[in-house]
Amino acid sequence: MNSEFFGRWSAGVLDRVEQALDAWVPANAPAGLGDAMRYAVLDGGKRLRALLVQAAAEAVDASASTGGVDAAMRAACAVELIHAYSLVHDDMPCMDNDVLRRGKPTVHIRFGEAQAMLAGDAMQALAFEVLTPDGVVGSEQVEPGVQARLCRLLARASGQSGMAGGQAIDLASVGQSLDEQTLRDMHHRKTGALLRASVQMGAACGGVQDSSPVWAALTAYGEAMGLAFQVVDDILDATQPSDTLGKTAGKDADANKPTYVSLLGLEQARSEADALLAQALEALAGSGLPAARCQPLVALAHRIVNRDH
């Protein structure tokens, strides 16, 4: 897939994801709650998780499964809702105390702390609402078994064994000299779990079973990308100016938080990112999936590892 084709593919996906989020995040939730939720999730970010869901769904041809297209859009929006809620809570004064995100005031600055906490809570619930649509009878209904499986994958990636657990380790790690294994465990949960789950959820939309080689290959791809994402994040934090990143560079180092760069050095961190890219591509190549269908996943892997912000 050349970059022009990938550009078209991702633009189409992003357009549909924004439309779906716009439809599913309610404007009419009571007492300003809907405004806070929409502020937090619409028009924001690179939608990397949604792209991974959609690319994995394309790799396994989810459109051939009953309700697979709808399932993949629901899964893409659900992971974005979880990601967005985690940022809202993360930005609050008792956590990172950030006042700006993507150049806009953070949710608690704009709507107050109580509303920000409630909006985050409601966004987590909404993710599971989106995954379990009310019974649409007909050929396009997402199969109940797929709904349950998507909830299972998302809940485990979001909770104590995933994102929330990683944030707890992060919280406890400030000023500590973490060893490499603890650092990896933290990132494996904090960002890796949801990135991996995005790929798995896309695969689940195509009915790929846990025991199949395709599931194992896509899981390996998701694992590698989850880790690579964080390694590159640490490299960019150490090397790029704030205005390129759209956030305060060097913040982790200033807060004395351990990073892959502080632990491995810049050169070794860069080698690790390249090795993870190679692992991910190798997993895809050995998956038995048609190469043409894997092109969005291949392109995303290159983007994740070679991005400059």
Place this chain on the structure above:
Amino acid sequence: MNSEFFGRWSAGVLDRVEQALDAWVPANAPAGLGDAMRYAVLDGGKRLRALLVQAAAEAVDASASTGGVDAAMRAACAVELIHAYSLVHDDMPCMDNDVLRRGKPTVHIRFGEAQAMLAGDAMQALAFEVLTPDGVVGSEQVEPGVQARLCRLLARASGQSGMAGGQAIDLASVGQSLDEQTLRDMHHRKTGALLRASVQMGAACGGVQDSSPVWAALTAYGEAMGLAFQVVDDILDATQPSDTLGKTAGKDADANKPTYVSLLGLEQARSEADALLAQALEALAGSGLPAARCQPLVALAHRIVNRDH
């Protein structure tokens, strides 16, 4: 069912619920997160929501459905996890700023605000993890369709159209003179939605379909009990001393929050509670369910309306 029999029934249920929560809320979640989660949910409260799930499951004989007993225990624990997380977040300084709950320091006092927020977030995720067990193959597996339906009911009761939405109205209502309809809408969402969902989830464990008269009857029971619970709460808040309630009496009135008592007067509020009890019992009597199986629901309705704390 005489009160001795109900006492035995509820003691048995509560014992099994505590054991299940003890098994499912992880002690080994990282960096103290598991301790905070367990502190927040174990050994706490009257478990009214779990009792409603189990009583409704008994009314529809969920034990006759594949995996129905396991489903009903998972549903009971999931609603308790949602309820417990909402209390953790509600108690935080940006919300009600409570330092004691059931005579113990609140979670943020004991573990810090950041850990309390994360514990609440992880407890919400855990509720959905509990509802979607990893594939246990065999006759006791909860059917995927039931798993998806339980997630659907719980997510809608927890999010913007339910509990979180009600909390947003509550937040916006301090010092406002709410009219009766807004007050009812607030409580309908804030506490009513999860109580109603508890009854519905119990019914779903027995495979009762949305379109059936039994579903309608149990929904009516759940609606009436959701509202009655709050009316009685307001009556107790206005009439009982703090040491009987185990919380600060008169707090809502002091905060200038509207209540059923401030709106309707004590006598009218009491009549309303009695009328809701009659409605709930009538719904059960007309449900076509065997009266013997409905005894726990009948006893719970009396408890909710005639409790003294």
